[in-house]
Amino acid sequence: MNRALTVACLLACYPCVLSAQALLPNLPESETAPIIFVPDATAISMGAVLQDRQVKELTDHAENGDCDAAFRLSRHYQAKNASLMERYWLLRAALGGHSIAQHWLWFALRNNKHCADMGEALAWLESSAKLGNMAAKDELNEYKRKVNICIPESH
Numbered sequence: 497m498n499r500a501l502t503v504a505c506l507l508a509c510y511p512c513v514l515s516a517q518a519l520l521p522n523l524p525e526s527e528t529a530p531i532i533f534v535p536d537a538t539a540i541s542m543g544a545v546l547q548d549r550q551v552k553e554l555t556d557h558a559e560n561g562d563c564d565a566a567f568r569l570s571r572h573y574q575a576k577n578a579s580l581m582e583r584y585w586l587l588r589a590a591l592g593g594h595s596i597a598q599h600w601l602w603f604a605l606r607n608n609k610h611c612a613d614m615g616e617a618l619a620w621l622e623s624s625a626k627l628g629n630m631a632a633k634d635e636l637n638e639y640k641r642k643v644n645i646c647i648p649e650s651h
Contacts, residue, residue: 544575558585563592570597590620595627602632606639611646618643 546554551572557565567589573582589597598620605617621639624632 544571546572558588561592563589563594563597566592567594567597590623593627595624595629595632598624598627599629599632602635602639611643614643614646 546568551569554562554565554569554572558569566585570582570585570589573579573585586597586600590601602617602621602624605613605620608614608617618639621632621636625636
């Protein structure tokens, strides 16, 4: 970064820091963040893309039931625009109980007008909410009202 840009950033940000300290003088000092070491980590512009070695390792874990690994693979394939593989690993993660993957599947299906898709979307949203996903809990009642059009009235 060139010196002029650095100075401009400092001048723009420093008053914000000072005013925050003035407004909240009794805040306790934050703890030092833990240092996480990831061997062979590489920063790249597309942060979700994994190295081949990482894909293989995560695939092994995901195929043995690790839903977090399956979710991470889904993000990798999304970043690579490989939608079939993205969907595959997202489904594996959701089926394994990954609440965020379940919520994302609801999100992908939520605007469909077909009752079967709406029912599937509701199932994913309910499952995600039951696993503690707060966003899913917040959206559940409203989406249930939307799905009511698919429930035939009893005569």
